[in-house]
Amino acid sequence: MVLDIHALFLRHAKEISNTLRRRGVTADNAADLTQETFLRLLSADSHAEVHHANPRALLHRIARNLRIDQQRRERLVLKDDLADEAFAAISDDKPLPETIVIDRQRLAIVTAALADLPDRTRQAFQMHRLGERTISEIAQELGLSTTRTWTLIREAYLHVRARLHEKA
Incomplete structure (x- = not known):
């Protein structure tokens, strides 16, 4: 069974994006993850996954896994919320x-x-x-x-x- 990626995108992209949004992903991030989901599906062309009986379920699984990977990466990154004054103090325009x-x-x-x-x-x-x-x-x-x-x-x-x- 060969998948029509264009038709799948038209049919399921909005649904995947909305599902990601309901799980706390920002709109921009959800759009990126949705595109990445379809890119993964395209790159899996030679794998057995492409011949999946339920392409909708496969797309949701890929999107979920991408979100999990993203959450793992975010946990590794140290973040520090800075006030505008503190952030401005980091950048020094003076020459060395x-x-x-x-x-x-x-x-x-x-x-x-x-x-x-x-x-x-x-x-x-x-x-x-x-x-x-x-x-x-x-x-x-x-x-x-x-x-x-x-x-x-x-x-x-x-x-x-x-x-x-x-x-x-």
């Missing part, structure tokens, strides 16, 4: 001390690398990166072409990047 030290070292390297650049290159880079100005605005202010301005900014980026990689 090591991160602060590394960031400061990198900032010092970037500052030194910028000091090494010619004035016009440094100025174009700072206007672009720190001043958030467009290349055409910078070119107009410095009296350069946009191509030359982009070349200066690119050179600055490459120089800073190279210095950072030297120290890494």
Whole structure:
């Protein structure tokens, strides 16, 4: 006897979900367990269970066993109810001390690398990166072409990047 999984799902899914709900399972969890029940039935295709005379009973047995397995797993997990303040205190957005030290070292390297650049290159880079100005605005202010301005900014980026990689 070959089971029509689609027809079984349409006929029994709601009933299985409701049975699980009556046994204290949340709606989302019941939906998950119901789907898992039908997946188990699909994966048991080669087993003798699939040729069960009463597929409804088989589905309920699978669902019950899945719920029992879930309860066993839940008992093993330690849970602790925390107040919102205590939960917020767990997460610390501050960077680690090591991160602060590394960031400061990198900032010092970037500052030194910028000091090494010619004035016009440094100025174009700072206007672009720190001043958030467009290349055409910078070119107009410095009296350069946009191509030359982009070349200066690119050179600055490459120089800073190279210095950072030297120290890494």
